[in-house]
Amino acid sequence: MAYDHRKIEEDAQKKWEATKLYRAQEDKKKPKKYVLDMFPYPSGEGLHVGHPKGYIATDIYSRFSRMRGYSVLHPMGWDAFGLPAENFAIKHKVHPREAVKRNIANFKAQLAHIGFDYDWSREIQTTDPRYYHWTQWIFLKMLEHGLAFQSDEPINWCPSCKTGLANEDLDGTACERCGTPVEKKKLPQWVLKITDYADRMLADLDTLDWPEHIKEAQRNWIGRSEGAELGFPLVGRDEKIMVFTTRPDTLYGATYLVLAPEHPLVSTLTAEARNAKEVRTYVAAAAKKTEVERGAEGKEKTGVRLESIMAVNPATKEEVPIFVADYVLSSYGTGAIMAVPAHDERDFDFAQKFNLPMRQVIQSGEDCYTGSGRLIHSGAFTGQDNETAKLAITESVGGRKVVRYKLHDWVFSRQRYWGEPIPVIHCAQCGVVPVPYEDLPVTLPEVDHYEPTGTGESPLAAIDSWVHTTCPKCGGAGKRETNTMPQWAGSSWYYLRFMDPENDHELVSSAAEKYWAPVDVYVGGDHAVRHLIYARFWHKFLYDIGVVSTSEPFARLEFLGFILAEDGRKMSKRFGNVINPDEVVAAYGADAFRTYEMFMGPFENTVAWSTDSIAGTARFIERVWNMQEKVIDEAHAALEPLLHKTIKKVSSDIEAFKFNTAVSQMMIFLNAVEKESAIGKRQMKIFLQLLAPFAPHVTEALWERIEAEGSIHLSKWPTYDESLIATQTVTLAVQINGKRRGEVRLAPDASKDDALAAARAIPAINNALSAGAPTRVIYVPGRILNIVV
């Protein structure tokens, strides 16, 4: 019978559906595996062939785990709040809720063709009030614990998206979504104190089974640095300029100070400077430039001196000049630095340009030396090692040791419609009053216009009937907060909701949480920094308040490489190079599609799609189908060693996410079966089981055809016998002086003398041996015989 993938897929999917095969169940008698994909954003463009790659991997892993006797949770849901959904809705003139509904239906239909084992009874979406009830609940808990606060510090504002953004939402200094350079804007904002968790997030990275480069990206983003805050008194004023430095050991070499143009002291000092006008011009020019523009001018430093104003180096007591320069960032440290041109390259460049004095304080032969060494010209500290003197120098001038982070607190307000309302009420009498827990969720009201206003207020502010409410505390007039939460809110805890999706009384029941937590394997690409930092932060907070029992949400992380278009570019509508999985599945079948994506290369590699190559896996699946003609009743002994080797390799490869080599091992086995023209029924069953996670449909159909019981996907994963992998004879390479000269076949446990004797049959070896006794003979049984002459 010819292979008809359409019919086979349809039948198998119907069978799974009818028997509710993939329902996740808390079964105390079984160990559990929680396997999770980073859930998708249901965009209007639908899936391209790159999207399912990670889903196929988790599908294989979860099917494999189920067959190995685990109780499996493999759910799917939708991250549907946020700008893309809202922009799509605005563009197509539909309500975002409708747009999301439509997009999700489209995504689900596309996924259905591929044959995943998701437990759809647990499907969730972040835009469901039953879900965002608990997103709001977490916010209120943070407020209660002092981790959410209001601030009117200037924030990043995207003039095109018309909303404030967190640092994490920037690509350099442009909005990562639309590329528009961001501006600084003063707006009252809700901010989450993520920095309180910086040290723990850093330390706990060591406990995680994550790829090293992801951990490193997290470390870079948190950007912890230890240093000192030192005060430089201003001459003739009762005030100090505080600087942050990681090199207090070079204090004796600090010959001038530099303030960022945005530093709070700049305006008052400017007024007193002899060249006030010049300084104002510089500051105004710097304000106009974005940080990208400042950086784009390369290492060419600009700046202006605050003439007639001096500060005192607290160590040398010398007076030092003060500059304003935009190479100093206002957002890091104190916004002011002490400049040590002899031991810092940026200060060196600046000092050269402005002809400023340099003083060496660490012994070296270089003009600008940034390494360690022995201190010189450093008063009482001269002669000491610079590293050990750091603390003493800091304390000698009344400074203190401080830790600074690049990570900033999380700007949490968005001036957009399509997000979770922030559940607080502003009351003239009582100030900020949280919405009582029993009044959650605060649902998103209907509006006429959900386009952003650009005024700094969200479209919600225009709905009087919604905004005006009573204060829960005093009963007087109150106004609702009209900002919404950022897109990352809903995705920061969804993995907990999957454990207990119908529970409307609590975030997650402790029974469900204790059974399923943590996520055993989390799979995704992108979002390596933002999503993972936010989710870890929320999780640690929930751990602290006793909601979850583990200190980290994702025990193991597998990072996936993307699939590029055939032309090597990113797949995009813009380039017209998008390949739709629907078409691939229709042409080659879901099993061939799944197997191909896993066979393309190592899972973490980015590889270009190749329509030529998928034909290879399609052939493979069809040849598997044709194997049924070669099935005989009794086992075919010649296949046995290879079969056991294949069980071993496929099992360990799936566990390690090395799907490409698992597939090639099964191809090797198939080649052998075709060569032998026979396979025993029991052997066939085992082979089908190994292939089942990759090609669930064709294996299910063949499983039925060879009259095996039930569904192959609930059958017990085969085990292998190491002793059966060993073959009767092995091929041993024979070398002379490390050069291969031939090979012999002999028993794997043959003695050295036997091996040597066998090797004499090779003329080249015999010649070499008859010339004289070998100096040395290295024999590794089953591997190599190397004769040194």
Added chain:
RNA sequence: GGGCGAGUGGCGGAAUUGGUAUACGCGCAUGGCUUAGGACCAUGUUCCGAAAGGAUUGAGGGUUCGAGUCCCUCCUCGCCCACCA
């Protein structure tokens, strides 16, 4: 500039972690089957060479009986961060 990672056939890639380099697949070539095939089957396919043989894992050096794998120097590419004091 800093950090991380990688360089293996025409292409995607494999290599039991120091033991027959180029598995598996694509592509290509030759033949078969076919009215035809971009379907299927068989054989071959790292390079040079008719062959014998030789060379070969970015380049060069080292350790070792033996190096794609370990060490040193250099080159190239990718990703992340980037005037972070």
